[in-house]
Amino acid sequence: MKDVESQMQELKQEIEETQHSDKESEKTLEWKRRGMHQVVDESVNIMKRWLNERRRVKLAHLEQKKQKLQQHTNFLCGTESAMKTALQELESVVFLQDCKKVLHSLEAQSHVTFTESAPPALLEFPAVERPANSCFQVNDNLLKEIRKEFVKHLKISDVGCSSLKSLYGCIPSLDAKSAHPRIVISEDLRTATRTDNAEPYPEHPDRFVSWHQVSAESFSSGRHYWEVDVSLRHYYWVGVAFNSMARKGKCGKLGRNPESWCVEKLNKRYFVWHDDEGTTFSVPGNPERIGFLLDCEGGELTCFGDSRLLYVFRGNFTDPVKPVMGFGFGRGSMRFCECCDFV
Numbered sequence: 001m002k003d004v005e006s007q008m009q010e011l012k013q014e015i016e017e018t019q020h021s022d023k024e025s026e027k028t029l030e031w032k033r034r035g036m037h038q039v040v041d042e043s044v045n046i047m048k049r050w051l052n053e054r055r056r057v058k059l060a061h062l063e064q065k066k067q068k069l070q071q072h073t074n075f076l077c078g079t080e081s082a083m084k085t086a087l088q089e090l091e092s093v094v095f096l097q098d099c100k101k102v103l104h105s106l107e108a109q110s111h112v113t114f115t116e117s118a119p120p121a122l123l124e125f126p127a128v129e130r131p132a133n134s135c136f137q138v139n140d141n142l143l144k145e146i147r148k149e150f151v152k153h154l155k156i157s158d159v160g161c162s163s164l165k166s167l168y169g170c171i172p173s174l175d176a177k178s179a180h181p182r183i184v185i186s187e188d189l190r191t192a193t194r195t196d197n198a199e200p201y202p203e204h205p206d207r208f209v210s211w212h213q214v215s216a217e218s219f220s221s222g223r224h225y226w227e228v229d230v231s232l233r234h235y236y237w238v239g240v241a242f243n244s245m246a247r248k249g250k251c252g253k254l255g256r257n258p259e260s261w262c263v264e265k266l267n268k269r270y271f272v273w274h275d276d277e278g279t280t281f282s283v284p285g286n287p288e289r290i291g292f293l294l295d296c297e298g299g300e301l302t303c304f305g306d307s308r309l310l311y312v313f314r315g316n317f318t319d320p321v322k323p324v325m326g327f328g329f330g331r332g333s334m335r336f337c338e339c340c341d342f343v
Helices: 002-108 132-136 140-151 161-168
Strands: 183-185 191-194 213-215 223-229 235-242 260-266 269-274 277-280 289-295 300-305 308-314 321-327 333-337
Touching: 161 223, 161 289, 183 213, 191 321, 223 321, 235 289, 260 308, 260 321, 269 308, 321 333
Parallel strands: none
Antiparallel strands: 183 191, 191 333, 213 321, 223 289, 223 333, 235 260, 235 321, 260 269, 269 277, 289 300, 300 308
């Protein structure tokens, strides 16, 4: 009996010790939990301070960049205004220089005569001393006709490109009836864009079928200058063609027949094509605009790249001739642009 009581006493004592030990363990775990929370909170606060400081430094840096860009923008605006003023003055100087060249050329050509009234008489001013600017208050159309009269007796290479643009510049209108089904024409009839999907165009005798091409209005007399923005294309061909040019097959590509002439660019190589004969030629830089001066009576098609003379075709252009754009592989558009906005 005593043994049983002794065992009961020992078991009771062991239970009390176990309960005490569990309470101590709970206290220890709670202490560790609070310690871990404190470490986490401190770490989070440190990260927040670091992120806030980083954001402050970044914002300060961006603000400095913004101020510098604003200063640069203001500088460019001022420069643009000054350049526009200088270009206006330069145009007057170029006009005088062209007139000087013309006069020298006319002095060397004693057979030259002027139709109707003689241009020199139109430039007579009173003998009173007047500011130079007043000399340019003559009617613009009158000056243009005088310059045309001078220029028609000269070679194109003797005339500045700016004068050709001002005298003969035009913006041809694209003919939607000629566009290949994968070419989309803009509403203003100036931009052509090659697409991946065929447009539901109706059939028409003028429509190009085998090659991605589109033509514009035709010219049959006089001189005409236009420019094509080719900056978005790596593979293209631009030029002129008679309306009789084929619309299908190999001979339906611009320059691959006797009825068309063109400049072609493939990657960084340039070619001139006529009657299926191509010739490579060197082009300085990478022109963003290809210009053409068509002289119908003179039988010349002069090609320019960013206002630099590239090549001269000679042929019979008395029949109606149409400007044509052609698209090789790859996306991108081409556009007839205003000659006067070339920079």
